[in-house]
Amino acid sequence: MTTLPVILLLSGSLRVGSTNEAVLRTARAVAPSVALETVLYDGLAGLPHFNPDDDAEPLPEAVAALRAAIEGAAGVLVCTPEYAGTLPGAFKNLLDWTVGGTEICDKPVAWVNAAAPGRGQGAEATLRTVLGYTGADIVEPACVRITVGRQAVGADGAVADPEVRRQVTEVLRLLAARAAGPA
Numbered sequence: 001m002t003t004l005p006v007i008l009l010l011s012g013s014l015r016v017g018s019t020n021e022a023v024l025r026t027a028r029a030v031a032p033s034v035a036l037e038t039v040l041y042d043g044l045a046g047l048p049h050f051n052p053d054d055d056a057e058p059l060p061e062a063v064a065a066l067r068a069a070i071e072g073a074a075g076v077l078v079c080t081p082e083y084a085g086t087l088p089g090a091f092k093n094l095l096d097w098t099v100g101g102t103e104i105c106d107k108p109v110a111w112v113n114a115a116a117p118g119r120g121q122g123a124e125a126t127l128r129t130v131l132g133y134t135g136a137d138i139v140e141p142a143c144v145r146i147t148v149g150r151q152a153v154g155a156d157g158a159v160a161d162p163e164v165r166r167q168v169t170e171v172l173r174l175l176a177a178r179a180a181g182p183a
């Protein structure tokens, strides 16, 4: 049996009906078409506040699970809103927990900015800074804006619009290509 590469999907929003999570749920829906598996991370709300004193063995269970999820993934796709000009605190907290581990180092990572044109640049800029600091391999061509309004989120939490699905599929394809290494 062939094991498909796994893309870890990280949402920065805890909101029910989140447009950012909808992009990731869409990625999950289209992933089989590009021979990928996905894991939608659901531990954001359960992470403890980052404290360097706790960044030691034995790690808090939720942190160990986060790092294991990153370790097990061929690539990571982030979709996060912008709050007050930067990343949501909960998501920055997640990223802080990745700094002390080596799992994200050299890992292909991309983000989709689901905000309307002209919005969300602060979150993107912070993501670039923080992911760069962690040593993640930012897959630039896969870091794109795919605007998703609240009305576009279906009952299944994903986006049905074919153009959005096409663009999300392309993001996954680019991420997986980087994860596979040079052809």
Ligand SMILES: Cc1cc2nc3c(=O)[nH]c(=O)nc-3n(C[C@H](O)[C@H](O)[C@H](O)COP(=O)(O)O)c2cc1C
Pocket (backbone or CB within 6 Å): 013, 014, 015, 017, 018, 019, 020, 021, 080, 081, 082, 083, 084, 085, 086, 115, 118, 119, 120, 121, 122
């Ligand atoms: C507290 C708060 C602060 C926000 N600050 C910004 C901001 O600085 N820039 C921006 O473009 N949008 C801002 N927004 C709008 C959110 O980014 C936007 O509603 C986004 O769609 C939420 O993502 P979600 O649907 O995944 O929850 C803010 C929203 C909230 C609740």
